[in-house]
Amino acid sequence: MSTTRHHINRQRRRQARETRPAAPAGRPQSTSVRTGGRGATAVLTPVGAGPADPPAAGDEKAAPARSRRPAVLVLLCALTVLLGGFAGWAHAEAEGLRSEPARSNTALTDLARTSEIKGQVAKAVDRLFSYDHADPGALDKAARDLLTGKAADQHRDLLADVRARADEQKAVITTTVTESAVERLDGDRARVLVYADQSSVATTGKKAATDKESKTDGAAAQDEGVYAAAMLAVDVVHRDGRWLVSALDTFGR
Template sequence: MSTTRHLVNRQRRLASAGAARVATEAVPQERASTLDPARRKPSPRAEEPPQEAVEPSRRRRLPGTGTAARARLRRVLSVRAPAVLCVLVVLLGGFAAFAAARADSLGSDPAVRNAALTDPARTSEVKGQTEKAVAALFSYNYADSGPADKAASTLLTGKAVQQHRDMLAAVRAQGKDQKLVLTTTVTESGVEMIDGSRARVLVYADQSSTRTAGKKPETTYAAAMFAVDVARGSGGTWQISGIDTFGQGS
């Protein structure tokens, strides 16, 4: 009886020792499986780096925004600035020379020297005196030729003296027989050019010629257009120095 109990107790002890040994061996295997990277299952999240760590590396810097780029830009500007200033000085100097030459050329242009375009007072003086001279020179009264003779002696100079004599020769020759009265009225005039003491004036005039020798007076009318060259005399009076009828008869 005691032997049987002893055997039973021994078997129990052996069974307890075996179970303890099995448990002891299982614990290191579990720890090993936990610590061994090959046995661990990869975690999907562990393979992807955190979003905060990836984003800075993926960002691209814009060219020319770094400190080195700014320093390089300052060096380029410091080198090129004197060259740019030199170019500007050359360009401005060339422009000044061109402007001076242009001003000289404009000053020598006949259109600029024409006082008829730049001196209204002198233009008005020439225009007024020429209109009065033309009206006096080309008007004639058979009964009193004194005013016409005086105008011819005081308002004509140079070649205009002979031109005027030729133009009015027929009028003077027929004046007394036909009792001729010639009246010239300037309707318009324009000063074409004034250069110092010389000028040229374009004249438009109406002429009426009346013959009173017959039973009934006869009057004819005509329009005239011609140009006169005038010169300023020593007394300040503008005298007609040339008459241009543009190839037309008197």
């Protein structure tokens, strides 16, 4: 009985092997068959294949790092060239600025000299642009003492019409510098911006139209006051311990 059963089992296994479909290309075939006590059980194992080893963590990190390294080196080289070029350009620009005449301007660094210039220019402008019809010689003396070069002709042209009107109206013109700033100071030459208030008081000799005067024949003098602000630039030069006005700029007026 046992022999007959084993014989039948062998025939079934043989038929199973003969009727089993062939494995497709690329598909693994079984390499071993284990049998149990009562039947046969096939265990398939791919030929020449085993569990794939996972890539090491260090390799995964090293590969991107190696690929990034050349790009970083190229970037650093480019930055080095760029910074080197910028440094050369900056040095050339700095040398150019130092060589310009504007670099010699000491208006903001020489405070003592700047204060001296402002004080003398303020007094000069007060005298040069004030006029009293009763003392015309005072303006002429101020022009002789404080003006030099082309400033003398400029001052005469500016004040010619003013003097004529002041004499006609018997006016007194007063100029007072309210603010000044040294724009440029280069050695013995400077340029000063000046702001001033001007007032003109004239005695016209007109009759005052009042009820009191309509009852009398007397004539009363009427004083007319005019006030204005002025701005000008004054170029000065240092000579014999004083700052003399060498040019006047009234900005087109």
